[in-house]
Amino acid sequence: MSSPSFLQGNSLAARDAKSQIHPYTNLSVHEKEGPLIIESGKGIHVFDEDGKEYIEGLAGLWCTSFGFGEEELINAAIKQMRKLPYYHAFASKSTEPSIRLAEKLLEIAPADFSKVFFVNSGSEANDTVIKLVWYYNNALGRPKKKKIISRQKAYHGVTVAAASLTGLPPLHNDFDLPIQNILHTSCPHYYRFGKDGESEEEFASRMADDLENLILKEGPDTVAAFIAEPVMGAGGVIIPPVTYFEKIQKILKKYDILMIADEVICGFGRTGQMWGSQTYGIKPDILSCAKALSSAYLPIAAVMVSEDIFRGMVKQSEKHGAFAHGYTYSGHPVPAAVAMRTMELMEERNIIAHVQDMSPHFLKRFNALADHPLVGEVRACGLIGAVELVADKKTKRSFDPKFKAGHKAYIAMQEAGVISRAVAGDNMALCPPLIITEAEIDEMFDRFTKGLDVAADMAKKEDWFTG
Structure with missing residues (x-):
């Protein structure tokens, strides 16, 4: 860290403290100590x-x-920058890198997904997921089935809706969050929340019971989806207890509730399989991914959806004339090219x-x-x-x-x-x-x-x- 007197000069540290706001930083301390x-x-x-x-x-x-x-990723970016440095995906436009990457993601996905939607970050991906869940249930004529259940200590992002899914108090405090229709069930951390004499499997059963009781309290006809990280990252690297996801998914199926896998951290090899969903037996209806998708060399993230959900989106776009959601940089060809080369390197280097x-x-x-x-x-x-x-x-x-x-x-x-x-x-x-x-x-x-x-x-x- 910089010295206490660093602001007196014209160093990079001094210029930083005078010009930037830093995420997840004590801003008062940063003013005094610098980066x-x-x-x-x-x-x-x-x-x-x-x-x-x-x-x-x-x-x-x-x-x-x-x-x-990694020179292969650097060169992939340079090559695409020279060929086509930017184009968008609005109004039926497309580019080869985004097409190839979408095909690749569907090929390696842990479930039978139908389509891919590209965004720029994990937060945007999970924000998109919320909108798609609501859009889908409106397409099915279920205007009340809108609540999404996350978990205490979960991390799903920092945008208004994604931060609402996140189950960490600092992301809600004085931001007036969470928003309506976002709920949180118990955190499945056996070390912290297991009872004396309770086995890990018994604890998992109790966590499943907590979820079911919340669903029944709210009304199953109002609960649309459950979202979970296979391994809870920013909440403390919490490993799911034995049989947890098996029991959770039985309850979701019982009440016709979508399973959303947040693979932003776990995706692309982190848990020892391509997906954390494969490591823990999760069969998602929707999946969000980001981070290692491009080895973070350029911002890109993705949402994958089942055919049923996509059909609902098609129905609504017919009704309204367009699917009115997207970002300037959705499917940006340069990050897509880097992400595609990342996926290739994962295979080439095993x-x-x-x-x-x-x-x-x-x-x-x-x-x-x-x-x-x-x-x-x-x-x-x-x-x-x-x-x-x-x-x-x-x-x-x-x-x-x-x-x-x-x-x-x-x-x-x-x-x-x-x-x-x-x-x-x-x-x-x-x-x-x-x-x-x-x-x-x-x-x-x-x-x-x-x-x-x-x-x-x-x-x-x-x-x-x-x-």
Whole structure:
């Protein structure tokens, strides 16, 4: 971070603090301390303006699956920029890259989807999903069947509707959210919410019962859809309990409720399969994806829908004269070309097999942290995981928020040369580029552990354990 007097000069840090608003940032602290400026990247590493090297342990924001400086993706962008730098998809216009990418997504999809709609981000994808669910039920003559159930601690984006789906209070506080017709059911985090003596499968049954009770309370004729991440990312990397999605989907089918899979983080190999839906037996009617779709090299996201839903959209477009939804950059040919090359590279380099090969060592290094004095739970799948920091291992008591344990651990890890992230409080997440090697996994965890050790020393000196 910059020095306290950084604003006195004309450095990049000073210019940043004077000109930009940063997302998910304490704006008051940022004014005083300024940013960490990342200047370049190569492979799993990034370098700041002073030349210091970091392992990017969160793949940016859960997204840069091929790491930094992948020439194949850079060249795909350059080639398409020279051929056709932009065109839109309005009024029956199209481009070859968007057509090829849509075909590819339908080919590799985890369910029998009919069509693809392109947007620019995961938030826009989930905003679109909400509109499509409402549009579809209007087409079926079900004007009351509009409520969408998400989960506490879920993360589905930050736009008005997508942030309403998100089940994290900071995204609602003083933004006047959530909007109407968005509900939240229980968070399926067994470590935090399982009862004494309750097995993981019994807990999953209780979570399913909670969902069914909410549906019955609201009225099944008013509930249109249920949305879930296969693994809950920003909510703390929460792995679903055994039999959870099997039981949830039985209830959805019972009450004619759509299953929406938010694959924004889990899609494209993160869990060890192409889709998190495949890892956890989810059969979605709608799927949203983004992030690793283009290895985050350019903004692009997509929504895939079943044939039934598409037929409803066709009916409404006939009624109104057009499907009146879309974005200037929907199906932009340059991001689409980069995304298509990303999908090709996944096959050419057998990335899924590589993730499966690396996953056991990744999990071994995560599990080794279970005995660390700050760690209450370790949870991981594929190449995504987190440790939850606690003040008391036996009682699972969390640290008092005033100590900012997660944030201090994050800073300590950054100083040790690994960029992680504190999510949903004191959960320290890792989600490295999928190209990471076993030796790089070891180096990443060595630095991560060094940061944890520094945080543990701070905890003793500052008496974080007082409760």
